[in-house]
Amino acid sequence: MAEFLGKKYKLFSSDKFDEMMKALGVGLVTRKMGASVSPVVELTKDDNDLYTLKTTSTFKTSEVKFKLGEEFDEETPDGRKVKSVITLDGNKMSHIQKGEKDTVIEREFTPTEMTAIMKVDDIVCTRSVSKLYLKITNKKMEEATDAASVTTNKKSLIIFGRDVTKIPCFRNSWLYGICSGFGCGILTFMFTSRTPLASHVFIGSTFGVTLVYFSVCRYRFAKDDMMAKQLRVYMKDSMGLEGADREAKLKQIEELAKTQTK
Numbered sequence: 001m002a003e004f005l006g007k008k009y010k011l012f013s014s015d016k017f018d019e020m021m022k023a024l025g026v027g028l029v030t031r032k033m034g035a036s037v038s039p040v041v042e043l044t045k046d047d048n049d050l051y052t053l054k055t056t057s058t059f060k061t062s063e064v065k066f067k068l069g070e071e072f073d074e075e076t077p078d079g080r081k082v083k084s085v086i087t088l089d090g091n092k093m094s095h096i097q098k099g100e101k102d103t104v105i106e107r108e109f110t111p112t113e114m115t116a117i118m119k120v121d122d123i124v125c126t127r128s129v130s131k132l133y134l135k136i137t138n139k140k141m142e143e144a145t146d147a148a149s150v151t152t153n154k155k156s157l158i159i160f161g162r163d164v165t166k167i168p169c170f171r172n173s174w175l176y177g178i179c180s181g182f183g184c185g186i187l188t189f190m191f192t193s194r195t196p197l198a199s200h201v202f203i204g205s206t207f208g209v210t211l212v213y214f215s216v217c218r219y220r221f222a223k224d225d226m227m228a229k230q231l232r233v234y235m236k237d238s239m240g241l242e243g244a245d246r247e248a249k250l251k252q253i254e255e256l257a258k259t260q261t262k
Contacts, residue, residue, distance in 0.1 A: 004091065004109040005045050009129035011038040012113075020118055020125035024101055026078045033059050034078070041114065041129050051086070 014035070021031045039057035046052075053064040055077065062077045066086050074084040074097065082099035095105035104119045111131070118125040 003111070004114075005043055007042065007131055009041045009114045009131055011040075011127060012130045013128045014125075015127070016123060016125040017127060020120055020123050021078065023120050023123050024078065024080065024103070030078060039129075043109075 018031055018035055021034060026034075037057040037059045039055045039059075042054045042056075044052045044054070049067055051066050051068070053066075055062050060077055062075075064074055064084075064086075066072050066084070068086060068088050071083055071085050074082050076082060076097070080097075080099055082097040082103075084095065084097045086093060086095045088094075091109045093107040093109070095107065097103045097105070101120055106117045106119075108115050108117075113128055113130045115126065115128045118127070
């Protein structure tokens with residue numbers, strides 16, 4: 001089960017959710033709001049064997065803290081107060097809630113998704129959430145539910161909604177080259193004022209083009225380095241990957257990105 005801790009899963013399919021909520025006595029407005037969002041689910045565990053099951057959505061964020069096999073008080077996202085017990089068998093988690101209406105939630109984790117089967121009365125609701133992957137698009141960095149959607153843009157690098165190519169340390173690489181070229185042209189003219197004008201233009205242009213070329217190289221190296229650093233930060237904070245696992249995933253994403261930008 002450890003391999004599924006710290007991973008984020010986002011809802012992508014739901015069956016009979018409205019019927020289940022209605023059977024639990026949830027009002028129409030709350031049911032409609034709950035059905036309109038795609039929550040993200042994350043399971044974590046601390047050093048004291050205390051688990052936290054966090055569900056985040058634009059509608060509501062809720063956390064369930066528990067220890068396996070121990071009964072605890074729980075307030076469900078729809079406001080019901082129940083007595084709950086959660087047990088674990090391999091990659092399957094059983095969540096029993098006892099209240100005015102008893103419910104059973106059986107969650108099964110896999111490397112790519114988590115399926116929750118919720119039972120109340122004679123209604124069986126199935127909701128599936130897919131593991132979130134990193135997605136770099138031409139507009140912004142975001143999370144995606146498809147590993148094959150990892151892509152990059154050759155002309156810009158947009159990280160967390162900001163185009164880092166517009167940050168001064170990157171943009172000025174071009175400016176340095178152009179200004180240096182003009183500067184070299186002026187110096188060349190000053191120290192070789194007796195030579196033909198064509199020589200001034202040729203020498204100045206050569207210096208300018210050379211410096212612009214090296215500035216572009218510097219920009220590209222800095223851009224690639226920034227991408228690698230941001231990917232590592234993302235993997236640690238959002239995917240829970242560190243060390244060899246993080247480097248392996250980084251290499252996988254970079255290779256995939258290269259194939260999609262050729």
